[in-house]
Amino acid sequence: MTNAWPDLRGIAYGGDYNPEQWSRETWREDVVLMREAGVNLVSVGIFSWALIETAEGVFDFEWLDELLDLLHENGIRVDLGTPTASPPAWFFAAHPESRVIDREGRVMGFGSRGMVSHSSPAYREAIVRIADALATRYAQHPAVVLWHVHNEYGAPVGEDYSPASVAAFRGWLQKKYATLDALNAAWGTAFWGQHYTAWEHIGAPAISASVVNPAQRLDFARFTDHQLRECFIAERDAIRAHSDKPITTNFMANQTWTCDLWAWGREVDVVSDDHYLWAADEDAHIGLAIAADLSRSVGGGKPWILMEHSTSAVNWQPRNIAKRRGEMKRNSLTHLGRGADGILFFQWRAGRSGAEKFHSAMLPHAGRESRVFREVTELGADLANLAEVQGSTVEAEVAVLWDFESFWAQDLEWRPSEDVSHAAQIRRFYEQLWRDGITCDFALPGHDLSKYKLVVAPAQYLLSQADAANLTAYVENGGTLLVSFFSAIVDENDAVHAGGFVAPLRDALGLTVEEFLPLREGESHRLDWDGEDAVVGDVWQEDIALSGAEVIANFGGGPGEGEPAITRHRHGSGAGWYVGTRLDAAGMKALFREVYADAGLTASALPAGVEIVTRRGGDDAVYRIAVNHTADAAEIPAVGTDLLSGAEAGGTFTIAAGGVAVIRSTD
């Protein structure tokens, strides 16, 4: 039987450790400083293939033996990586056909990382060989508590157009469709004369003279996800043959969209995730919260590990903004509040060479005497005080739909307006929930949604009939559903649903959409909305054909002038809301206020910029993790003990500017 959580006490704390970049003397300094910082877990070996397997089948474990022993002697546990994200130079020299070819036919050379074909037979063989060798040697090592397969599947590249990938794609299609008739029907090959009469004629959707069949591209995205996952499973199973310790791989939730994390969540023992702030976003902590909630959701609500984030700046953005004093702790506590029981960084010690030498680390180039290391040590001490939080869970009353297939389909070329992006739509709806202090899960439209008071579907472009029926039943049974424009447009083959746009949700929403009316760049129009004078929508309007819904607001101008913009429909014992434009901040606030009323929810009355998430543990323990993102002290209602400061709250509690608190109470 497999363990689902590493054998660790309290909150895991540490980071990626790359000892191969350093001398033995530095190793010894490292373990001393790790202990000073409160580190209890490090990820090792992620880029060590060339130093472990020095030629095909020739292994050198000496340095790794020595390192693991050193860490173990110092009480530091190990998350042992398989180095398969970066095969050695000798591998590519022996198997040049294993290199990735991109959509334009360009061969990805050696010298960075992640440049190997997920479908190369030689690669598949090699990853099992090294995973097996590592597991054989270290399964019983007392330091090893977790296995870390590969690194960030799907980044920097997912799709591969090499011959190996094309061949595998054909096999995958044959398995999926069985007959060419089925494939031709699913892909709509009658359009533009793309009918296939032999499996061998099918290729990857590489660049062509014009836009390539979108159903083919959608299947290629599914195939890519599948191939990457097969690689993971092959390694996982090779390890499992030797070890019952938990196995994970680090996701990139809300940062890349190549992997269908719902499917991956089922394959890992414990979810782990990497998250980096997008510096140009002044509210990057909201993107962070999305990533954290998604990580928790794809793991079924169980605790997860923040496998990587940064102590300060990263190095790969146009302008790599350093974190300010306290920001690293706020970020860490937001992750923890949303279910993370491990807070790790890339990386322990800043590397002197290579592409990421300007990436921050727990131990920066400036060394021990630095703001960053002081804050790292402080955070280590704080997390030690939160040991009891480990294992508690987050509860949410709202679900936001997040469907990777809909992402893949929606972001293809030749959609009605390039101003609509799935990710941006999700952020807009999520952001209002965040500002209203309402914690949410993410979910698929086919999930059992009955436990949620409200389900939000922001641009659920691809929606199968079955999933639409599930959403309709949810409303019928009393749920409140809020759907944005450009939802329920196509089926699983990117074919427009019969009956007009939104037809699959006609019963739930009381409408269909006759025609899209995208707006010009920069165009926006006022809404006619009783009691709301200043609400504006941009990007989109549409011709809604009502079939039962009541009109909440009409377009006050533009191509849809006078037509419905926001509607509400009673269906069964629930309600289906629909919004046919992109609302501004005032509009989102007003919309949700009315939707909450239907759903029986209440927006919190917290000061703007203060975030509180609740985790529930055993013995009725309730932990309120509060983060103050503002430059002013904030007063929040609270009763209990702040586990960080030890302060007692008897009704209200003051969080310092930029500060955090974890208030334990018993509900």
Place this chain on the structure above:
Amino acid sequence: MTNAWPDLRGIAYGGDYNPEQWSRETWREDVVLMREAGVNLVSVGIFSWALIETAEGVFDFEWLDELLDLLHENGIRVDLGTPTASPPAWFFAAHPESRVIDREGRVMGFGSRGMVSHSSPAYREAIVRIADALATRYAQHPAVVLWHVHNEYGAPVGEDYSPASVAAFRGWLQKKYATLDALNAAWGTAFWGQHYTAWEHIGAPAISASVVNPAQRLDFARFTDHQLRECFIAERDAIRAHSDKPITTNFMANQTWTCDLWAWGREVDVVSDDHYLWAADEDAHIGLAIAADLSRSVGGGKPWILMEHSTSAVNWQPRNIAKRRGEMKRNSLTHLGRGADGILFFQWRAGRSGAEKFHSAMLPHAGRESRVFREVTELGADLANLAEVQGSTVEAEVAVLWDFESFWAQDLEWRPSEDVSHAAQIRRFYEQLWRDGITCDFALPGHDLSKYKLVVAPAQYLLSQADAANLTAYVENGGTLLVSFFSAIVDENDAVHAGGFVAPLRDALGLTVEEFLPLREGESHRLDWDGEDAVVGDVWQEDIALSGAEVIANFGGGPGEGEPAITRHRHGSGAGWYVGTRLDAAGMKALFREVYADAGLTASALPAGVEIVTRRGGDDAVYRIAVNHTADAAEIPAVGTDLLSGAEAGGTFTIAAGGVAVIRSTD
């Protein structure tokens, strides 16, 4: 003897029909709705290759037999397409060398359309085989009244850098130049050491380290046009061997510039054209008018067919703006007014799958109960009322020069300023004529221009000595010629004319240009112009060396300050006008006012935004097609009967906001 117009009564009405995407049951619904909508012509088979020739030389005509019979039974005529724009998957599998290679060496894969090399011997053989097979089978079918070869030659790709294309290019060059000496001279290969000593050393002008020889690129553009036209001719002749019905192929006038439509116009029995509004252009109907006038002009003034336009939005622009109520009719009537005797759409029924599923159709996804289908039906009824207009012709007193060779040469790299584009210059000059209510033809500089009161040359960069002499003779014989800057710069080999810029037109214009003075980005300067206080020019100034011309306006600032900006020259019994900057709207209006005075033309006094074009039929019938592009009713002077409403006009006539009228009178 070949017919030049399909055997149809009245105005043709219909669209592309893709029955291969639909069930037999839907076919039967389609013909009922077509009849309801007034459809009398549909284009069939354009993307059906894979379903007709299911393997090399194996044909399946059953479904097409059934379809054509069904259409015939319902009185709907057929424009039968050859499907050669989209060869089947089996063709590319058997002939991978037939794929297009782009300038950067990238191979264009299967999965979209138009991705085949115009010079592939296998392709050339295949298109004749299928054209022959279709013509053999359907030449006598009573439904077939028109042949539609291929689809939009030159789009999405024209140029091909594959080995087959390179080999054909060498052959084309040998035929054109006979000797390498002639080629070296024409291409100016002494520059940058490009002298050729063997035909086999010559390649296509693929990417190089720096800018490639412009004369070579110009010849490659000519070659590309030639190869595409050879493909057309091969299919046309294969059909002609069996059928005397008219043969066409759909142009893309004013949308792509790969084909020299003057040459193509000579090869087709009837001109047909596809036109789509460019949504970001608030005055997209002016671009439409250009396309319509160009279609008529390349066909020598004969009636032509609007083969495709859209009922509402397209799907391939950044933001696909839906047409508003009445806009489709206005567009259709503008085409008709400018000589179209057929109004067809892409497409009859919106396709559920593929890259263009969001393209509008006569029968939209929303089905019969929709604004679009109601307007389609209304338009069908309107066109039925205009049957008598068929065959009437448009008269124009002004010609605007439109020379594809000059386009090709002018838009190459390393010109004096990237702010000058041939297409934009044509639009600026045409637009003023449009606003002044003056209908114009397009013409080549070598055409007989004697019938025009005014000839306008907007940036005729490439102008041969012979063509310059033709223009000069035109002025000498009393014509008025208006020439913009960057005209008469190079000869047919993109070599600068001896004698300084504009030298070939020195007699006609009374000047040469000593030096170009392009302006910086955003820079503009006032003109010193008697009676015009507020005229501004941007983009360009120049040092004009007068040799007889009188100065109308000088530059009021900038590098050419105090020097001539606009001139007028009496030559023979005509006048040559020249403008050396890019004028703003006020400047264009003032300029044309003075030019009209010389030419004996008068700007109309119509309300702004109202367009009237006149067609003349037999028996002195005159049809004034009026389109009101504004949001207000407009009063126009008119005597006669509105064929659409039946209303009588006794001096003035009121067109509703956004409305149209076709007023018949007898002059």
Place this chain on the structure above:
Amino acid sequence: MTNAWPDLRGIAYGGDYNPEQWSRETWREDVVLMREAGVNLVSVGIFSWALIETAEGVFDFEWLDELLDLLHENGIRVDLGTPTASPPAWFFAAHPESRVIDREGRVMGFGSRGMVSHSSPAYREAIVRIADALATRYAQHPAVVLWHVHNEYGAPVGEDYSPASVAAFRGWLQKKYATLDALNAAWGTAFWGQHYTAWEHIGAPAISASVVNPAQRLDFARFTDHQLRECFIAERDAIRAHSDKPITTNFMANQTWTCDLWAWGREVDVVSDDHYLWAADEDAHIGLAIAADLSRSVGGGKPWILMEHSTSAVNWQPRNIAKRRGEMKRNSLTHLGRGADGILFFQWRAGRSGAEKFHSAMLPHAGRESRVFREVTELGADLANLAEVQGSTVEAEVAVLWDFESFWAQDLEWRPSEDVSHAAQIRRFYEQLWRDGITCDFALPGHDLSKYKLVVAPAQYLLSQADAANLTAYVENGGTLLVSFFSAIVDENDAVHAGGFVAPLRDALGLTVEEFLPLREGESHRLDWDGEDAVVGDVWQEDIALSGAEVIANFGGGPGEGEPAITRHRHGSGAGWYVGTRLDAAGMKALFREVYADAGLTASALPAGVEIVTRRGGDDAVYRIAVNHTADAAEIPAVGTDLLSGAEAGGTFTIAAGGVAVIRSTD
């Protein structure tokens, strides 16, 4: 013994001459007009390979014999080019593997110029063959006074990813590193698992899935420079075997950065340089001054030749702005003032064909009767009056560091902020010196700097320990050093220096930098600076850790608020200044004012926009070359004779608006 200056009297004057583009009749007209214009030197043969070597090893010198004789008869000397920048078509047909392949794998085709691999064995053989043949034939020709090898090495392409280049790169690396251990250490291959176990596994740093090893890219830049230089040396030595006349190749100082001009300066007998104004830069004459100072500096202060500039517009910029009256002369005199003893143009006669037909020339398309030719003739006369200036030298009291290796390293991907560029930083610091009327040399950080009162290091990102020690010793011995942020970050392998950022200069500057704090796009903050109220910094802030320096100014806002922004440190008998943000113009002015005080320098009191540089000749002759870039006459202090006008200055001298003067005095 080799001559270092061509056998010419006075200032060289002329341009590139491409007689292969013209008839014999035009040649005869050319020499007449050259004499009229005062031309005494033309560059010939630069693109004539195909016409000289008409097939491999087959030479035709007839036309060139005739031309050189004609020039000689007319007293015009020849700078004879080797045509190796543009191999003939037959060469590429025979050696297709000699074509350049770019980083993305695209093959650079024939048809432009500069598209040959520097590492192709066939090319290496061919260039020696033609250089030898030319030298054999013309070493004794009386017209030839200078050899011009190749053209603009490194432009349009430097880097080559072809197999020949990869093979050569491996050889170069083996020679540099001897062992793979040394290479692995230098490149930091432990990062991202890039450890090499065989030389054959190493490739060029072509595109990969993510960012490629920066140390590998830096070495590839060094290798590229080395290979190009090897090509030059091979040709130079082939010529030297026959001729003792000076040999040069035309650099592109401050326009491209592929060649390490310090190394090249050691290989040429005389430095020559091409310079073109960047039209979008309103102060393009400052960029020109940089290029001129750099040309002089890499030649060790000796007179150099301006091999190419333009009489008016170029043809390859987005908008090719023509020079205005007098601008060509101002440009020429600035070059001359900064040490150029030859003023040449591309090109003598404007070419009718090819990619550069819109490039200006001494004899424009408009011909002899043109503003440009009149100014060319006037300049020829002026230069004749300056014969005595030839051989005099420029003295500078300030050095600005300019290190090509630091350029290469700094402009790689994934730096802290894309808003920092080495070139732009140099321009900012240089520009203040220019505005203050202070002439400077450029220097490497390892040079003997003791003769300079001030050394400026604008973003010297790569700085070896040895070079840092040299700078520190300079300060210790009384020098003043001014260093900007992002200096002394990495060593020669692009590895971050141990001890924190700027650590190698800690003694000289009295500080290190703990963390970079790049600012957001458009963000800027005031400085707290006694006596300076309005100074603002943008782009960058940082956490400076003082170790002895005094604080001159603090950040008044932003992430570094309250921390040091500008510091000064006494070290030995000198001073080390440091500035940790990008200062605005007011800030630069104030900073330099204080730095000058330390250095014992004084800003000139000249009118803004007036430039004066001093050259010193024999017999205590002093030449003050004054250029007035403004639209107003300017009064300058001067005593002596203006060699151009003959006017005497007895204390002050008035230069006309846009005018120039060369005032001789005896100090």
